[in-house]
Amino acid sequence: MPIEIAKDGGISRPKILDRILRLRKVALILAYVGAFFCSQWLFDPANMEVTRISEHSLMPGLVTPKFDKSGIAIQLYRKLSNLPKTKSQQQFIMDVFSEYGLQCYTQKWKSTVAGYPMKGENVYGFVRGHRNDGAEAQLIVVQLGKSEVARRMISRMLAFIDYARDQVYWSRDFVIVFVDGEDNNATKEKAAFALDAFLLKYQKIESLNAKKSKNKIVIADEIQSQTGALIAGVVYDLSGISVKGQHIVNIQTNGLNGQQVNLDVFNGVVKIADSKHHSKVSIFGTMHRHTNPYMSFSPFTVPILAVYTQAFVSIEGIHSVMGKYGVQGLTIGLSYDYSERQTGQFIEEVSRMLNNVLERLHQSYFMYVLSDDMHFSSIGFYSITLGILICPLLISAYYECKKRWAWNPVFSYFVSHFIGFAIYFISTWIYKNIGTEIVLQYNFPFVGIEGCPGQLTPSYDTAIIFIIVTCFPIGLIYFLQNPVPDQYVPNIRVLCLTEAALILSCTGLINYGLGVLSAGSAVPIVILMTYESSQRARSLYRSGVLCLLSPLAVILLFAWNIPGIFGGLIPTKSYNSFSEVPTEIIHTMIKNDVVFGSWHFFLFCCAAWPIWTMLFACSLPYDLEVDQGDENEDEPRPKRKPKAVKQD
């Protein structure tokens, strides 16, 4: 093969490539079928890897727990329930820490984002490890709140702190943070934001680069005391349930932008729940089949949820922001029916485990897809699916490359990306500095009818404007009036195909869920729109279809048809009206981008939208000379005539 590549100065191609190119017309179908069966095989728990103990820290976690402060937990719960109105939970926690003789401080924070006006007050304290050299620490997070569940969790954690301060074997300090936020699911984002504010100050991110302060999204008090680097963090709540006496612990592992907690940490918690508390574990809010005797689940339910959650749910829990700061974080939803003693012992065991965890958890266990609490697929296996899906793009790109076309940098390609970036920049700037609604006023001075500034002028939701701008097929209008010269069309096809392939594969390497789900919808669109067309009607038809398939419309299509799976992204009530779902999606994407640093909105504006716009330049032209030349080349070569056999 190498000699063939170099044959005749590189003019002739290796035969293997020609053979692959002959499959181009069916490559898309083959890739879909291949990816489907490949995923079915890979994500079947029977074929997945079994979690194994690679961390020596698990054993200390399984040593008999000694927590015995149930009475204190109950007393604290009563006190917390009967707090006078003049006293906040923060003050109560400060008092308890003072009684214990431990350091405790408050941290006030406030969001500077106009579209996300939040403020609050965290409480944080330290339990110093007697054997600690101050280099490392573990983080424990509990959400403040007035509900019974929140009060119970706070009091049990305070009781554990009382227990922990007396133990002499801690080789890592504890950093315990009680983050401000309401105690329901809708406002877990606020708690995540509060934890983000704490970690931002604790990790001294701002002081590393003073220039960043001009872009900061939160103003927060500085941290009063410091300890070592946070190796891992656990968020505790009582979101687990109990069915007929069987405790179910709810574990959440997904971080921002596809980050996941190290599998060893997850594995350790699962083993503790199973062997010490005889509790089952639910992942992504779902019990898996071999631990759920109550109903039959498809073996693929958990992997699908894992992929979906990784792809679209930026803030799965409070722990999701920890990954930004290099802290391995997960949320453990302990069973609501756990006694005070059992809760304390569970926390003790997990803390012992983290107390002995290696300095740096091994990097092999950050990229996985879980199928249940003991089976996972690692990147070496699951990325095969993504590779198969992307293959048709590469084959088509190579096919276009081998045509004899004139290469020229297409200015419109550059401009479309620039416009995409401008949309991203303007949308996020408005959300950060103005809010979710804007007033369009062109008369100077900018005052309302009655002299009130902007009061009586109609305001517009930025999401609606965004939807109109991004769904309007500007590419169709532009390329109808200014068609790309025939010889440059393959040029744009190559650019679209290559960019799509690169973005999907790069995204898939970091966030497999987003990569594979985007590839599932983007690959057929890009392939079909860049395919040669010999008829005008076909070109117009597919361009019309492309108008409907804007990136937002594709997301909406899935959101409307699979509302159950998109439940994490869109509240159910939004489905009552037509415009609510896209508005909700856009608001969520912009908010997650500005507030938490999610990439969804950036990828949407700077990759998906420009490619969609440029696809019109490929879908509109038809009957191109440059294509015909190659079509003939693709035809099967005439078979050689059989040699005449001499007959005697």
Add this chain to the structure above:
Amino acid sequence: MAEGKGIQTKQKESLVDFLFPISAAIAVRSVSAAYSDFFDERVEFTSPIYSFERLKDGISMLEDNVDPFETKNMHFPPITLHLFRFLLNSARSLLLPLWIIIDVATALMTAKAAETIWERFHGEEETENMKRLVFILYAFNPITIVSTGILSLTVLQNFVFAAIFLFSVTDRPALCAVLIGAWSSFTIYPSILISCLVFRSNGSALRFMSLLLMSALSASAFIGINFVFNGNSLNFFESVYMSILNFTNIQPNVGLYWYFFVQIFEHFRSFYTSSFVILFFFMPIPITLMIRRDSILHFTIISLLVSIFFPYPTLNQVSVAFAILPLHEAYKKHFRYTILITGTIVTTIALMPVMWHMWMVSSSGNANFFFGATIVYNIALINLVMDMIFVYSRQQIDLEYKDTLKEKTKMDFAFY
């Protein structure tokens, strides 16, 4: 007189034609500066030799009367420190406009050089198209845009490269020699560009020696100025020059060497250091002896080598070389690995930030991931150089044996 008017009108038309691309180039560079916070931390765009943040550190030391060269990690010569100290103190807000002007001027100079080369053998329209293409390739290369936004010193290097190229094609070898000498006094490696002056010596060894001498004088003059600026001390030599020759500041970058020197045992270090340095300075000799009939191809190869084998490179160092690649259209049909090399370069550039994220941010990768992307990128560049040498040889065979070669004659070559 009438001819002169014609030339003037042509120049004006040419500038008007370029007005929109120039404005667009300035606009995108201004926008990229808004994201300098993000990009100036990217190892793909900065290195200890070219980082403006590092330069500011050195200037701060100067302001505090601390000798910047005591720290051993300050790689800017005293003249750079003092010049930018003056600029930062007197016209800090003009730095970005200055950088933008320099970078756009680089694009224009490269385009002008392309025009000069092309108009010798091609028509007016083709020349105009080539000029525009070369301008666009440089001015709208995302890497040059980002590098300008973060005030990378590679922008200045590209400016000097473009100037050397322009002076070379317009037959001003003396200016080339002075510029090569001057720039070599900053980072040493561009000194191999002196081999390009062989083509401008008209076969006269004496003329070439005089150009060499001019270059050496220019370099010596700059070293002398550095000596004076540094308070008549030569202590900057180790930080500025020896760090480049000894590969001492090992930090991740897009080059070949950082990972190698992290891995090897210390007692082998001097052997490998010497080998790499000798290899680099020896390479221009066979290349110049071989490619004797095409100075443009020779310049492209040498400028690629300067970037590939530099210990602290950034992606922007090959931007001028990439922009002038269309000038080798005569060889186009003989290039063997165009798709392979283009695909590899584009893919690895896209993968570098991904691998860095996996290594540094999500902890799901290690140094091998990032190094894998960078080494494949460099291999692609080396392949490009080898392919260029191949196409030259292939064309020479065509020219040499054109009488004996028939239309369907096929020649088989080994892999290289």
